[in-house]
Amino acid sequence: MAYHGEEVIIAKNNLPLVKLVAHKPQAKRKLGLLAGQIRIPDDFLTEDDEIKEET
Numbered sequence: 001m002a003y004h005g006e007e008v009i010i011a012k013n014n015l016p017l018v019k020l021v022a023h024k025p026q027a028k029r030k031l032g033l034l035a036g037q038i039r040i041p042d043d044f045l046t047e048d049d050e051i052k053e054e055t
Contacts, residue, residue: 001020002020002021002022003022004022005022007019007020007021008020008021
């Protein structure tokens with residue numbers, strides 16, 4: 001309903017509490033926003049033997 005633009009109101013004891021509306025993004029997402037700020041270790045995908053033994 002709200003997805004198609006209709007107004008949806010959630011009420012309790014006949015008192016309106018929440019109005020649902022379709023989300024409209026404000027701007028396009030920017031890719032690479034954190035480029036150069038995060039370092040991923042070379043061994044990121046290797047399994048930890050100690051954790052593997054516990055399972």
